[in-house]
Amino acid sequence: MRRRLTAGPKTDKPGRDLLGGPYADRRAKNTTGEKGTMAIRLGDIAPDFTADTTQGTIGFHEWKTDSWAVLFSHPKDFTPVCTTELGYTAKLKDEFANRNVKVIGLSVDSVESHHKWESDIEETQGTAVNFPMIGDPDRNVANLYDMIHPNANDTMTVRSVFVIDPSNKVRLTITYPASTGRNFDEILRVIDSLQLTDKFRVATPVNWKSGDDVIIVPAVTNDAAKDLFPGGWDEKKPYLRLVKQPK
Template identity: 75%
Template structure:
């Protein structure tokens, strides 16, 4: 099974380091970042989990919950959690799914046989409060993910859900955004009464509405 943008994120039950959960119930009305790890006690994963723990304040500002997954048993997760705190200076503050039977990994197509037929690749899914998949990313096992980029995308998604705008290349919160082409100039005058900068009829820039 593969999941694509706009699909409803598959629901599941699983044991985690914070107890057994039903995913949709656990997510509630939050955004979710679900991300997989090839296996426990691997160096790149250790750095990723520590950094994600340090981002809790940033996630909270955005109404985001993080949840990790590894294809190992729950008892192995607890020992690894101690290593993460010791080496990265941050204790896990989000659940880590124990997916030893690969149920969740297969639901979300996290195992790519041509890369490795037993371990997950570094998958990332951003899921909105309506349980829709809004972002998918797949990294090779050897490359650590850029969680600052994941935050940037969430900022873009949350902004563009609320306004008829899109965000340009390398956009950061507070920078100018683009009026979507479907909005006519007449409608834009109502939506953006302070005006805009027109580079081309299809490329109209306005300040970030949330700035």
């Protein structure tokens, strides 16, 4: 049976793709995968849901309001890799806040289990968990976001990451196996890139970090670039023009 998703509000300022054009509105183009789950793709509206969390019951879109959000799943409470991940994410609270990002975790454990586990995280990682964790024992949200991959494990969520922008569009998806802890510094780096490239007609090259040179998107002509980047640029090829990161 096809699952109906709740669409978020439209945006007057859509993000831009690599060539400098606006992302298409793909809300009607979600595809149905195996067992009726929805394949969530970049540019889709993130499905809305209501769920119990360690900070009370939330409606996802209402909770995130006009912020960016990182929704991520972990396989199981009281496990070693997950403990290190949630502790490190908690340490990044100010980094996320500086970028207007709200963080929310999820597993198929109960909220009660999450609360019990929080003391272990604080004890071993030196930081208390400071973001909500969704208790999803019925797998409603996990199935909605296709976080359970049966060929990997049919009872636990994989390490999924969704970065969602203020207009509720999915801008990044990453999936890690249970044995590999995520690099949350990389997630911050991608958010920096997304926020920069939404504001300016640029793209970020390989291994870019905030402050490094960026690339003028091919859709911008040299004549237009003179107005946008009056300080000039380094043209390696007509399609590869490096410029100082705009402020």
